[in-house]
Amino acid sequence: MTTVKALAALVRGHSEPDVYASAREFYLGLPQPDPAADTEARSRQVYTNLRAAVRRDKDAGLLGLDIGALTTQLTWAAVTDPSLFIATLLHHGMAHGSVLELSGADAESATTALATCTSIGVFAVTELGSAGGHVALQTVATFDPDNRDFVLHTPHAGARKIMANAGDAAPKIAVTYADLVVNGESVGVFAFTVDVSNAAGPLTGVQVSPIHTPLLPLDYAIIRFDSVRVPYGSWLADGATIDQEGVFRDVARTPAERLTRSYRILGNSWPSFLVGVSAATRAGVTVAISAAQVRKASGAQQRYLIDLISQQRTLLSALATAYALTSLANRAVGERTAVGLSAPTIAGERRGLTPWTAVNRAHSSWKAIAADRAAATLADCRLSMGVQGTLTANRVVAYEGLARACHAAGGDNTLTFVDVGYTLLEEANESSGEGDDRPDIIDLGEPNCLLALLHRRVRHLRGEIHASSARHPGEDRATFKDRYFHELRDLGEAVAVTDVMAAMIDDMRKLDGHVRPVYGWIACLFGLQEINRHLHSFVTFEILTRCQIAGVARMIESLCVRLRPHIVDLVDAFEIPFEIADF
Structure with missing residues (x-):
């Protein structure tokens, strides 16, 4: 082959x-x-x-x-x-x-x-008034026992919903998440299907205010509900019931479990976002490399940009990231396909700044790392193209906009990393201890060695938080997360990076013959990028010696030299027919 x-x-x-x-x-x-x-x-x-x-x-x-x-x-x-x-x-x-x-x-x-697409679907969760508002929604759906329906209401401006697909460009049905109140008591967060507009515009009781974002040209809007009647059959009850006497029963045992069950459809979103940002990264890289293959540097030699080591380092590193995110996306899709949408198992009452890590910790953090790395990579592609990178016809700005929009879509990346980091600390407290994962021989050109080094950084980041937190014993969870917000974010991000590297190594093992070492070089280039991004950690924690640190840049340059003859094949495998626009 x-x-x-x-x-x-x-x-x-x-x-x-x-x-x-x-x-x-x-x-x-x-x-x-x-x-x-x-x-x-x-x-x-x-x-x-x-x-x-x-x-x-x-x-x-x-x-x-x-x-x-x-x-x-x-x-x-x-x-x-x-x-x-x-x-x-x-x-x-x-x-x-x-x-x-x-x-x-x-x-x-x-x-x-x-x-049938007679109506376009809106997913109305996010509210304007509070950070991390998914955990404590203010929109209220009150059960009316006399009519056996619900009254959906936005109690104040901060409870207004904001979402894409929500404007007047087509009839809309909003899957709207709200706090359900039965007999005067909150019983948990549920979803309801609500007709918000038809061909003539918003329906009675629904206020739709258009709003725009430069990242994605789509009909974003802010939605407010003024005591809108919602039929009982439009309650997406997920096994819960309200009987004729008005007694509420739920298969979920606690409000935390109800929240996670109601949000479990987000398990669809993370593999999907991964697929989208990885595809956008492949497309942006394709366009940027095509530009470097036809544009020449100024000066006497008039060399094509792709033959300059400075451009190779930028664009081959971007290419490596595109493959890395693709490996991660395919792993997420495979896992999601295998388990389906079965309700998640809830571990006690754990709930963080967001509910996402309770639904699927790995996939939520994978979406976060993919969106972050895609945005940075596409920005590099745009900058490498000069003014051409800013032109609509070359699409790179649109792809970058998608990646940046995904920072908040499907769960805020930063908050997700913080929750992952905190959960990792809890698990470490409950475990009996760990061994030393330091590789016996440091070989910067070997993917498994790089993965071991990245794991070692995770271990040190976690240990540093433990050591520091000993000075503040007995802090509650919220105070702890606030005090160590940035450190927990770094820890959660570092864990996600190890997952990306592991996915690449798994894909490398699936390849045979001459293709396997080529993909191994791609995996090494990605891993070295991540080490280079956090060189201070590898020095501070003495994971690498100063001599080995100096070898990182040399190995990156060596990998670029090895990969240069394969660049056409590596890009052609994306099957994306776009090239830099010819004006």
């Missing part, structure tokens, strides 16, 4: 080759929104394309429960138009997925409207 075919199969991951190729052909052939048009006109084109995708796929109505099929569509939606990626994910993966997963057949009308 050729290098291109072997790596292309790795990039496709769990997608069937013919399905992947068909999706590629369809999405790349879609008409693009006019970049000069206003947001509403662009959004209408996005929704036209979304409906075209539904008409094309007879099984599109089940995409919310089929993460493998969904992520194949999302891959090429992200490459074609990042706004279409967000609209597709929110509609199929989040809104319709919530209805299918949490309600069964009870919300039949919403299921039909979403499956």
Whole structure:
């Protein structure tokens, strides 16, 4: 098998080759929104394309429960138009997925409207008024025993919802999360399907205020509910009931478990975001490398930019990150496909700054690291292209916008890292101890050695927090997280980096012959980038000697020299036909 075919199969991951190729052909052939048009006109084109995708796929109505099929569509939606990626994910993966997963057949009308794209799905969770408001929503759904329905209300301006897909560019159904009140008592956070607009605009009691973000041109809006009546059948009850006497019963044992059960559809979002940002990174890297292959440096030699070691270090490092995020995305999709949407097991009453780590700690942190590294990598691609990197026709700015928007979408990256770091500390307190993971021989050109070094940094970061926290015994959880916010963030991020490296090593082992060492070089380049990013840690914790630290830059340069002859194959394996625009 050729290098291109072997790596292309790795990039496709769990997608069937013919399905992947068909999706590629369809999405790349879609008409693009006019970049000069206003947001509403662009959004209408996005929704036209979304409906075209539904008409094309007879099984599109089940995409919310089929993460493998969904992520194949999302891959090429992200490459074609990042706004279409967000609209597709929110509609199929989040809104319709919530209805299918949490309600069964009870919300039949919403299921039909979403499956056929008669209405576009909105996922209304985030509220404006508080940081980390997902944990303590202010929007209230009060059960009315006389009418056996619910009254959905926004009690103050801070409880207004903000979300994409929420404007007037098409009829909308919002899966709206609210605190359910029964007999005067809060019984937990639940989702409800709410018709918020039709072709004529917002419905009675619903106030929709358009709002814009430069990161993604889509019809974002702020939504406020003024005592909107919601039928009992629109409650996505997830096994909970309210009987004829008004008695509430729930399969969840505690409010924390109810919160996590209600949010478990987010398990769809993290692999999907991973797929989207990794696809966008591959596309941005493709365009940037194509630019470096045709543009020449000024001066007497007139060499192509790709032949300059300075450009190679930037662009080959970007290429390595694109492969790293692809490996991580494929691992997440595989794990999600294997376990499905089964309700998570709750460990006691643990709940952090966000509920995401209770739903799936690994996948939430993988989304965070992928969005962070994609944004940095795409910024490097944009800068490497000069003014060409800023042009709409070259798409790199749009891809970078998607990655930066994903910092907050699907859970704030920083808060996720903090929660992961804190959970890791708790687990260390409960464990009997650890051994030394220092590799016997330091070989900066060996992926497993680099993984061991990254693990060692995690161990030292954790130990440093433990040592420092001993000076403040008995602090409650909130105070502890506030005091060590930045340290916990660094620890959570470091753990995620080790997971990325491990995913690359697993993919490397799947490759045979001459392709395996090439991918090994790619994995090493990614690992060395991460070590280089945190050199101070490796010096402070004496993980590497000063001589070994000096060898990091030399090894990066050596890997660039080895990879330069393979760069065309490495990019062709992405199967992205974009090149720098020819004006």
